[in-house]
Amino acid sequence: MLKQSLVPDGQPLAIRCSLEKSLKSGDYNLTWYKVGNQTAVPRDKLSRIHQQKNLIWFLPAMLEDSGDYECIISCRNLTSCRKMCTKVTVFERIDGLCLNEKFAVEEVIFTVSAAKVVCPHLDYFRNEKNIQPVRWYKDCQLLEGKRFAFSNSDLIISNVTVHDQGNYTCETTYAYNGKQYNISRDVSLTVQVSPPKKPPEISYPRNNSIEVELGSQVTVDCNTTGADGFEVFWTGNGVYIDVFYMSRIFASPYEEETSNDGRPVYSVKLIISEVNSEDYEQPFVCQASNAFGQVASYIILKHRVPDIKRWLTGGLVSLLILTFITLIIYKIFKIDLTLWYRNSVRACASKEDGKIYDACVLYTKSSGGRSLCRLETFVHRIIPEVLEQQCGYNLFILGRDDLPGEAVVSVADETLKQSRRLIIIVGSEASSNSLLEDTSEQHLAIYNALIRDGIQVILIEMDEIQDYTSMPESIRYIKQKHGAIQWKADFSEKSCSANTRFWKNVRYQMPPRKKVSYSEVYLLPLTLNNSAAKRS
16 A cells, blocks of 8 residues: 555646566566556556556646556566555645645654655656756745755755744646646644654663574574664674675664654664574674664573473373373273173183073063063073074073973072073063062072172163163162163064174173183083082
């Protein structure tokens, strides 16, 4: 965005579009437009508004020319382009007034020995041969006297005081294409008291040190206020560091700004392209001076110390994240991991505990019908097929493995002593008196499992059971403390696979299976027969 341009109606105006110094003629195209108008400003010098090189000329400017203008710069070797905008304000002078304060350009000078006031928007007329000398007025009075001098189109005021503040006007005439044009520009001049005369200040460095790594590139700014630009420089080991880019250590040309109090601000960069070992512990000094004194401040490069606290914090956070992820993975895949471990590591085999059966299976007997048929199919066909045939477990199923005429109470009591797990299967229509055959048998079996022998109980629901109020208190206790595994599938071949989620849950709660030798396989039926014979 260029500065706003102010021009009275009927006077000429020229505006330059800024270009990068690196751009050469022929490497770019530059075109002026008025915003909202798709047609480019013509290049015909006879047109009132025309383009010459990177300038747009108004000869003269009219009231209807007010608005935003933009110049578009497109480089031939680039696909992108730049756009710069400026606002042109054409105003009408009021009859009887020599200046218009509303459209005056504001300028600020200080109470110094001499100061310059620039005639605005007149830069591009200076080199023209057909322009007359500029006359300056203050409050409509022609400036004369030794304190006022004129350099080209600028006004030089000597021994500036606050009384020089006011409204100024610069006037001249310009001839173009056989026509004479009056040019006048208004300036609202503000005079500020100069800051106190004092030596420069260095805001950075502050005699401090920085940690850098060996072989790295380092850039350090020396920021000064109130110095002379050519008197700000860096030294290393007492030697002046030159602005020479081919060196390993060099300084950049100074950059200039202006502080709030009007003093110049200079910044010079120290650049070390590759830090060597000899650069450590050596002070690099920034020096600045002006007519009132000289100051210096240094910076020292030190080896970077490992941030133990940061490493410990990062390690702890990483460990916590890893632990959290591990717990989530274990929670999700706990059953699969446990079963894989049992199958792959033989050390997890069952201990020799003298028990015969891996599990004793008890089930409720519902009121009958389809529910009873489904339950007995699950107990007498599905469970043996999966747990015995596919998984190799040794089960005692009450109603299948007990001998005819045996007392159920005695069989249940003796079997539970020889079993590692108790599997209780409840149907959706089970009642409080349907587990085993009577209440006394029920209480005896559950008592042995939970209290006396401490057997782990696996509770299986045939479909979801919403109401447990009709169940025995012991069953309700098991449901509340250990939960239940629900069978919701059909009796298809896929549902009878030991690798389904339901059977994995059952296998997870069953004891680990050990690798059985041939002799143990041969003796196992004999042991079971002897046990049955003893009961008979």
